[in-house]
Amino acid sequence: MENFIKQLEKQHSGKKVLVLFLLTNSVYANMLLVTIPATMEFSNGLQLLDMMPAGYDLEYVNTLFHTLGDTGRQMYLTKQIPVDMMYPLLFGISYAAVLAYFLLKLPKLNSKFLYLCLLPVIAGLADYLENIGIISMLNTYPNVTGSSVNITSIFSVIKSSATSIYFLTLIVVLIVLGLRRMKSNSENFHQ
Template sequence: MREFIKRNINGKTVLSLFILCNIVYALMLSVTIPEVMHYSDGMKILDMMPTGYDVQYVKTLFNTLGTAGRDLYLYHQLPLDLIYPFLFGVSSCLVLAYFINQLGKLDGKLFYLCLLPLFSGLFDYGENIGIITMLKDYPDISEFQVQITSTFTVIKSVLTTIYFIILIITLLALANKKLFIRKV
């Protein structure tokens, strides 16, 4: 894995994947999520609830969405959200690896921090599979389905937050290094 990452942290590859990832994310935020939320009567969709949800919330949301809203969720939003976790995981891994490499620390233990977004992407897939299953099973949604899917949502959110904190710290360290070198 380390060698794969090292081979792909050139600026062009990192920037291309970063742009592609953010195009997909922008499409979700500006098109597919608003389409679904049009039917939600102000309720947040499950993907957008970082602290999780319970079975009552899921049933109320799916009922409020109606057939048209559930179909948009299942056939418009979730197909894009099956592409996004891969793009986020890989591009974010490479972005962090690129900056850690700029610090000269990629060969050490900091390398393992680059794997964090890949795990976030895996939990995002767990969340998406759970949401797809619940949408297909509606109205027969079990407490267990919701608990598992909500757990995936929370873990995805925690890992993503930790990743961005690490990225900010890395960028600050890199800026400090660049400023310090210029002053000397």
Template sequence: MADLTSTTQYGRRAAVFGLAATGIYLVMINITLEHLQLLSGLRPFDMRPGGYSSEKAYALLDALGGDGRQYYLTRQIPLDLIYPAFMALTLVSFLKWLASQGVNRVLTQIGAWLSVGAALADYLENAGICTLILNWPAPQAGLVYAASAASIAKAVLTTLAVLTTTIGLTIWLYRRIRDWLKRSLHG
């Protein structure tokens, strides 16, 4: 009975965290990041999974102007301090649910670590963006490189975490369909 309770709790947690993460993501994509892009005419740092050069970072910071840089710090960054945790909690909870359903524990543990790593990289990216903005107009090239590397790491780790979760879900679905077909053919 305790296993069933924990299984149900993992599923509920994944749903609640997933709804919160989705809500925050939609606000960022449709409001804060959209506003920053309209204001500057350039893609914000958060929307550059391949990273950025010093020249591109300086161009964005300059195009944002003082009000845009302040908006980044006071609107986008606070949302992006909440989102990575909810995203990681969603994936980790869902992976725990998959593990409780018999999906390979090594796969689900790897997915959980990738999810936590993606959140940590996102926080490093946010710290880098804040530091770039606060040091404007004299951000250091090394700082741009570090923030860009965090952006790339976030994108890679997030992709791997979601891919691992998708593989786990595919395994679970395959087993469910296979078992259903066996019952249908033999019953």
């Protein structure tokens, strides 16, 4: 944990952060524009489990998997999930770097604030555990258990909660930076 924070403190290159950010979001765009819509063609409008921030229950999972049919479940397992196995690592690293980059621009920063950079890492880990749960449920369907759904759903909620808190944190940091820049520009203008 301490090594992770020390690495973030050394992160001063905006170019590295930008490249990571663009790579991460190109994978995300591929999921949003290609693999998720291709899988949802079989879902009759039902949301995929990855896209349900408040979680789901056994009845929903069974309804979704039944509606997807063999072809849709296979698409979920072999097209969507493999891309989603790349994304959490990229998300965790790049979004931690983005937040660290902007936090380090704040003067007199208490280094404990860098622990907020763990939020996307937590979201990424929860995303991996969610994916593992979805793979397991797809492979055991129609014998999906309530406990496997509950555990996987908990990881979906943790993923979405950590992601939401992360983006709120990033917005606050960007607002603070913007206000400080406006104040500095105003002081320089009046001198």
